[in-house]
Amino acid sequence: MRPSDxxxxxxxAITAHRLRSFLTLLGxxxxxxxxxxxxxxxxxxxxxxxxEFTQFGTNLINVAPGKVKTSGPAPTGIPTSVxxxxxxxxxxxxxxxxxxxxxAVVWGNTExxxxxxxxxxxxxxxxxxxxxxxxxQVRSGQFLPADDSDSARAFVVLGAKLKTELxxxxxxxxxxxxxxxxxxxxxxxxxxxxQFLGIDLDDSAYIPTARAQEVFNRDGLMTIxxxxxxxxxxxxxxxxxxxxxxxxxxxxxxxxxxxxDMLRTLSNILDVLTMAVxxxxxxxxxxxxxxxxxxxxxxxxxxxxxxxxLVALGAPRRTIxxxxxxxxxxxxxxxxxxxxxxxxGLAQLIHxxxxxxxxxxxxxxxxxxxxxAMSIGLLAGVLPARRAARLDPVDALRAE
Numbered sequence: 001m002r003p004s005d006x007x008x009x010x011x012x013a014i015t016a017h018r019l020r021s022f023l024t025l026l027g028x029x030x031x032x033x034x035x036x037x038x039x040x041x042x043x044x045x046x047x048x049x050x051x052e053f054t055q056f057g058t059n060l061i062n063v064a065p066g067k068v069k070t071s072g073p074a075p076t077g078i079p080t081s082v083x084x085x086x087x088x089x090x091x092x093x094x095x096x097x098x099x100x101x102x103x104a105v106v107w108g109n110t111e112x113x114x115x116x117x118x119x120x121x122x123x124x125x126x127x128x129x130x131x132x133x134x135x136x137q138v139r140s141g142q143f144l145p146a147d148d149s150d151s152a153r154a155f156v157v158l159g160a161k162l163k164t165e166l167x168x169x170x171x172x173x174x175x176x177x178x179x180x181x182x183x184x185x186x187x188x189x190x191x192x193x194x195q196f197l198g199i200d201l202d203d204s205a206y207i208p209t210a211r212a213q214e215v216f217n218r219d220g221l222m223t224i225x226x227x228x229x230x231x232x233x234x235x236x237x238x239x240x241x242x243x244x245x246x247x248x249x250x251x252x253x254x255x256x257x258x259x260x261d262m263l264r265t266l267s268n269i270l271d272v273l274t275m276a277v278x279x280x281x282x283x284x285x286x287x288x289x290x291x292x293x294x295x296x297x298x299x300x301x302x303x304x305x306x307x308x309x310l311v312a313l314g315a316p317r318r319t320i321x322x323x324x325x326x327x328x329x330x331x332x333x334x335x336x337x338x339x340x341x342x343x344x345g346l347a348q349l350i351h352x353x354x355x356x357x358x359x360x361x362x363x364x365x366x367x368x369x370x371x372x373a374m375s376i377g378l379l380a381g382v383l384p385a386r387r388a389a390r391l392d393p394v395d396a397l398r399a400e
Contacts, residue, residue: 011330020295025335027291028376031284032339032369033346039365040347042274044358049270053263056134060259061237063093063224063245067253083249084220087149087209090127092248093226096240101129101227106212112205114166114177114186121162123179123205125212133227141173141188144208152208156184160192161202179205180215234258288335289376292328325378332377336370343369 015021065085087104094102106125111118128146131138143157156177163172163186172186184207193201209221228237238256246252344361351359 021331024288024291024295024331025338027284027288028332028335028373029288029339029342031286031288032336032373033343034280034284035278035369035372036340036343036361036365037346037350038277038280039274040343040359040361041350041357042270042277043362043365044351044360046267046270046274047360048358050263050267053259053266056136058259058263059228059230059232059234060133061226061228061234061241062257062259063226063241064222064255064257065220065253067255083253085224085254086220089245089248090209090221090224092244093224093241094129096226096237096244098229098232098237098240099226100229101132103127103130103133103225104209104221105223105225106209106216106218106221108212108216110180110215112162112166112177112179114172114175115168115170117166119162119165121159121203121205122199123207123212123215125209125215126206127209129227130206133225136193137191138188139191141186143188144206147208149208149210152210154182154184154211155187155208157188157190157206158186159190159200159202159204159206161200162205163189165203177205179207182211182215184211234260288332289379292331292377295331325382329374329377332373333370336373339373340366340369 063085065083085104090102090104093099103126107122109120109122111120112123126144128144130136131143138157139160141157144155145153147153156179158166158172158177166172166177167175172189175186177184177186190202190206195201207215213219226237226241228234235258238258241256242252245254344366347359347361350357
């Protein structure tokens with residue numbers, strides 16, 4: 001039998017029972033649409049979360065006081081208190097090879113008064129390199145100058161939202177604001193940056209780290225953030241930081257977190273979540289597979305005489321097997337195509353109706369979904385096709 005004849009027979013069998021074929025096709029289509037829709041939402045959230053974490057760059061290392069570990073009792077004579085990170089520690093780290101920027105961070109929530117208005121916001125103590133480290137831009141004026149910590153001037157840079165809340169459309173440069181019990185002069189306004197993990201970065205003020213320690217009555221730093229050169233392994237920078245601080249502190253009483261490790265861990269978690277929601281949607285595919293098995297079994301029973309005639313005319317059993325497998329694969333492939341159209345359409349519709357909900361459908365997902373649909377048709381059609389191929393031609397013709 002020629003391939004064109006096989007295709008013609010399979011297509012005729014599908015179109016002979018349009019409603020039955022449509023319902024079988026619909027079962028696969030619903031399953032594929034569910035998989036595409038759920039994985040598109042999962043992948044969109046994946047990309048959104050990673051974009052949130054990488055908006056400050058990927059070559060970052062965070063140093064925090066205290067070692068995150070489990071240990072036994074401290075050796076006799078060695079104090080167990082954690083030595084705080086100091087501005088001297090921060091300056092020592094900024095001089096390490098391959099380090100391109102450093103900011104020593106202290107923060108707290110306090111009242112800010114300016115232009116006759118009062119607002120409670122987050123105040124960050126930062127170093128002059130903060131815009132370079134976090135990839136932030138100054139909209140007007142300038143950022144904090146690189147003053148010595150002992151003589152840091154009382155300057156403040158306002159976030160875009162905080163500036164609007166306090167000064168409206170007026171020019172805030174040169175104005176004085178009160179932060180806690182201290183007076184500061186506004187020397188700059190930051191470009192809008194948006195929110196990060198629920199924190200509104202635009203509703204913030206930035207003052208020199210040494211001044212923030214005075215405002216919040218702190219001796220040590222909360223964190224030290226370092227940016228390093230592109231292409232340099234994070235492990236090399238981490239080793240240099242560890243060696244430097246251990247030499248200064250006498251022991252490893254600090255914790256390093258690299259952006260590279262954090263993003264890798266986060267990406268793995270999000271991949272698992274995306275696969276999980278895709279697996280939930282694939283349950284519908286099992287229902288579609290059962291539908292194909294049912295329909296193909298009925299088709300074998302209905303076409304027993306046709307099978308017997310084909311075998312009697314000399315058609316080999318592999319041809320009979322191929323006919324029924326072809327029908328099953330064709331049904332599932334068409335169902336998969338319809339499901340892709342529905343799933344992608346629903347994903348884009350949701351994105352239009354809810355722009356805040358990120359939706360992304362990679363081409364790989366589309367190809368995998370269609371391959372899964374065809375595989376289900378192939379697997380579901382094996383038993384009915386084998387049954388058809390094994391029919392005795394005499395018995396088949398007698399059944400007719």
